[in-house]
Amino acid sequence: MKSKTDVVIIGGGVTGCSLAYMLAKKGIDVVVAEKNYLSSGATGACGAGIRQQWSTKENTELAIKSIKIFESLSTKLGQDIELRQGGYLIAVHDAKEMRQAEKNVNMQRSLGLKVDILDSDEINDVVPVLDVKGMAAVGATFCPTDGHANPFKTTFAYANAARKKGAEIYTHTKVTDIKTINKKISAVKTGKGIIKTNTVVNAAGVWSKKIAEMVDIKLPNVPFRKEILATERLKPMFEAMVISFKDGIYFSQQEEGHIVGGIPIPREKKGYKTMPTFSFIQHMSKTLTRYVPQLKHINMLRHWTGFYDVTPDARPILGEIKELKGFIQCNGFSGHGFMLSPIVSQILSDFITDGKTSKILESLNVNRFKGKKIDHEMYVVG
Amino acid sequence: MKKSAIVCRCEDITEEEVLKAIEEGYTDLEELRKKLRIGMGPCQGRVCVQIVIKILEKKTGKKVSKISIPTSRPPIIPVPLGTLASDKDEK
Numbered sequence: 459m460k461s462k463t464d465v466v467i468i469g470g471g472v473t474g475c476s477l478a479y480m481l482a483k484k485g486i487d488v489v490v491a492e493k494n495y496l497s498s499g500a501t502g503a504c505g506a507g508i509r510q511q512w513s514t515k516e517n518t519e520l521a522i523k524s525i526k527i528f529e530s531l532s533t534k535l536g537q538d539i540e541l542r543q544g545g546y547l548i549a550v551h552d553a554k555e556m557r558q559a560e561k562n563v564n565m566q567r568s569l570g571l572k573v574d575i576l577d578s579d580e581i582n583d584v585v586p587v588l589d590v591k592g593m594a595a596v597g598a599t600f601c602p603t604d605g606h607a608n609p610f611k612t613t614f615a616y617a618n619a620a621r622k623k624g625a626e627i628y629t630h631t632k633v634t635d636i637k638t639i640n641k642k643i644s645a646v647k648t649g650k651g652i653i654k655t656n657t658v659v660n661a662a663g664v665w666s667k668k669i670a671e672m673v674d675i676k677l678p679n680v681p682f683r684k685e686i687l688a689t690e691r692l693k694p695m696f697e698a699m700v701i702s703f704k705d706g707i708y709f710s711q712q713e714e715g716h717i718v719g720g721i722p723i724p725r726e727k728k729g730y731k732t733m734p735t736f737s738f739i740q741h742m743s744k745t746l747t748r749y750v751p752q753l754k755h756i757n758m759l760r761h762w763t764g765f766y767d768v769t770p771d772a773r774p775i776l777g778e779i780k781e782l783k784g785f786i787q788c789n790g791f792s793g794h795g796f797m798l799s800p801i802v803s804q805i806l807s808d809f810i811t812d813g814k815t816s817k818i819l820e821s822l823n824v825n826r827f828k829g830k831k832i833d834h835e836m837y838v839v840g
Numbered sequence: 841m842k843k844s845a846i847v848c849r850c851e852d853i854t855e856e857e858v859l860k861a862i863e864e865g866y867t868d869l870e871e872l873r874k875k876l877r878i879g880m881g882p883c884q885g886r887v888c889v890q891i892v893i894k895i896l897e898k899k900t901g902k903k904v905s906k907i908s909i910p911t912s913r914p915p916i917i918p919v920p921l922g923t924l925a926s927d928k929d930e931k
Contacts, residue, residue: 495870495871495908611875614874618864630868690882739914740924740925744925747925753921754922756920756921757882757919758921758924760914761913761915
């Protein structure tokens with residue numbers, strides 16, 4: 459293991475690996491310390507979706523920029539990340555939801571995004587397998603450039619490209635302590651040795667809170683356990699990701715043919731336990747077969763747990779901690795880390811290399827929770 | 841074993857593909873699994889994982905620790921969604 463580096467990134471998920479790539483590309487000496495294997499946390503358990511339809515302007519802007527990067531990522535990294543832009547169909551169930559949807563669509567359109575508002579009889583033109591009556595939809599919004607990509611392949615592609623540019627990635631290497639001198643980062647202690655550095659990026663997902671505690675910083679993030687299931691492979695049935703904020707369900711058909719989706723666990727659990735529950739399977743299969751009745755005869759193959767690293771406003775925490783120079787946050791994605799990873803790593807790499815800040819970076823600093831009114835993202839699913 | 845021998849029947853992965861991925865640097869069993877989808881099919885790794893471990897150990901010369909063997913996910917065998925969604929008891 460190296461004894462000295464410019465930047466240590468804690469966490470080998472998609473964001474950590476993508477930031478390592480962005481920094482290494484700019485000639486920065488960077489190390490990633492991952493306690494398990496690459497994509498072993500939320501990245502590897504996620505629903506793979508990438509969407510631009512949000513209720514807050516900041517998230518929509520970030521997501522639009524993120525998709526732009528995703529679109530050329532396979533070419534740039536030299537590995538197929540299996541990006542498929544089949545769109546996101548957001549079901550709308552009543553007049554109140556429709557008013558909110560119209561407001562959001564207007565905001566999204568003002569940012570240049572193409573989004574359609576569909577009547578209930580237009581839903582099947584986009585996703586023919588849906589039972590519009592069963593799902594009790596009065597309409598939907600649809601953005602054709604939303605989609606999904608393979609989270610493992612994206613993470614590995616970023617990691618491989620980062621290594622080629624000189625980044626060192628240590629897996630099965632747990633960070634045990636962070637050393638500071640005069641309110642500045644000085645070193646990171648790991649199970650495999652100490653690395654001297656002036657900059658640490660906390661990209662440890664739900665474990666970010668624990669990493670911050672090592673330097674007596676309290677983050678407002680809370681770990682929420684989430685569950686997902688996957689069916690057997692099927693012939694291509696539909697291309698869009700289907701979601702509903704009222705039912706909390708989301709599902710899509712992946713490149714390999716599986717239908718993958720989730721729904722909130724009836725009794726939502728906080729904490730770090732990973733045991734899947736039967737109540738989830740029942741709730742999910744009931745709702746999914748209500749949306750797509752023909753799936754009744756399809757086998758469910760697997761069912762697993764992952765985490766949302768949830769902040770009070772469901773938006774990420776990015777940027778340097780005021781009280782500790784060199785301690786940079788990159789966490790709190792609240793279930794949307796995968797889809798935001800390309801743009802977030804670009805913003806943070808600009809800040810780390812040139813000290814370049816921006817309105818969006820300032821607005822996502824952890825300071826925002828101190829006594830100010832927060833603008834909560836309402837479009838959270840799963 | 842022939843190089844074209846199928847190691848993972850669910851996902852049609854050959855020994856050659858496993859060896860190629862190991863050469864590309866996927867020497868962690870979990871990363872290998874996530875790259876090739878080994879153990880993610882209906883058998884949940886019961887057929888393939890032991891064989892992949894042998895290939896990995898032979899190729900890298902390192903023992904794969906028991907702790908790193910991938911978790912089997914419920915259910916043990918595939919179950920139709922309609923059955924899971926049903927409230928009716930069998931009479």
